[in-house]
Amino acid sequence: MSANSKVVDINKNREELITFTEEEVETIKRTVASDANTDELKMFLHVAKSYGLDPFNKEIFFWKVKGKPTIMTSRDGYLKIADRHPQYDGLVSDVVRKNDSFKRKSDGIEHEYGTERGDIVGAYALVYRKDRSYPVYVFAPFEEYRADTKVWYKYPSAMILKVAESMALKRSFSVSGLVSREEMDVQQLEEDKESPTKRFKKQKEKEDYIDVKDNAQDDSLSQREKEIKRIVGKSPKLKNDLLNYLEHAKKENDIGEEEKMSINKLDDQQFTQLKSILQTFKRLA
Incomplete structure (x- = not known):
């Protein structure tokens, strides 16, 4: 950041761990948070500054899911918040499998395993703070949280x-206003608790007016389509992210309901944003 640049003060009543110049705010508006309206941008900057997460270093992201603003970080983003806190005293975590010896105690975990381990049962995490007698304990059962995506398999x-x-x-x-990609997978699981027939019908309806040639031969694809295909691969989650973006772009470009939206109809700025979003979600996975 330039020392001579004017700093934009979004919230004077709360400690700010990171600040942005007017020029940087304009860059964020054009790139990381280009979908955000004025109030959503203020909210995004407030969360970033409060937790000291830098959007230019890909520590925090803005994304709209079904029109609702979502501010995302990663597990490493949460770790950065914890590392900065003066009371943070460490993280202990591991995956539990069948045949492991696993016992929870008030002050920790007794977990032992040998070479003959079975299927994944879940994972636990304990976060220690200097000002607390007992760690914060979380156990995540595998079958409750596993998402039906390539990266999870x-x-x-x-x-x-x-x-x-x-x-x-x-x-x-007490982190609020942020979700990780893994938490979004969990939320998606809750939303997808419906019949396979209903899910297929919804997907088909979306694809009927959005053109995504994921099964086409490379020689029939445009350069743009090839680039996106390389990023998305066979990931159902990334394909859904792509469809969501094209659905958003269809409305933004005021394209009629009867007309298909395709990657090739995006303007240069939208295409650059789409690539950035998909590459970010791919790294987070």
């Missing part, structure tokens, strides 16, 4: 551990 241990750690860190330091 490929890295189930890492994902369930992130869920437990995020929840424990968030609870330990």
Whole structure:
């Protein structure tokens, strides 16, 4: 940040751990939070400044889910908040599998395992604070939190551990106004508790007016479509994020309901934003 730049003061009554110049706020409006209206931008900047998370370093993100503003961080974002707190005294976490010896005690966990471990049961996290006699404890059962996505199938241990750690860190330091991608997966699970037929019908209705050529041969795709296909791969979650963005862009570009929206109809700024969002969500996964 330039020392001569004027700093924008969003909230004078609360300690700010990070500040933004007017120029940086304008950049955030064009990039990280381009979907945000004036009030949503103020909210985003307030949360970022309160918790000291830097959007330019990809520590905090703005995203609209079904028109509702969502401010996201990652498990590492929660860790950064904890590390800064003077009472933070450490994090202990692990994945529990069948055949493990696992017992919770008031002041910690007794967890032992050998070489013959079974399927994942869940994960636990304990966050210690110097000003508390007992740690904050969270156990995340695997079957309750597992999302039906490629990353969960490929890295189930890492994902369930992130869920437990995020929840424990968030609870330990009363973090509000933020969610992690893992928590969004959990929220999506709650929203998707409906019949497979109903889910398929909703997806089909969305794809009927949004053109996503994910199954096409590369030689029939435009350069833009190839770039997005490389990012999304076979991830159902990223494909859904792509569809959500195109649905938003369809309304933003005032395209008629009967006309399809495609990646190729995005303007340059929208296409750059789409790539940035998908790449960010891919890294968070």
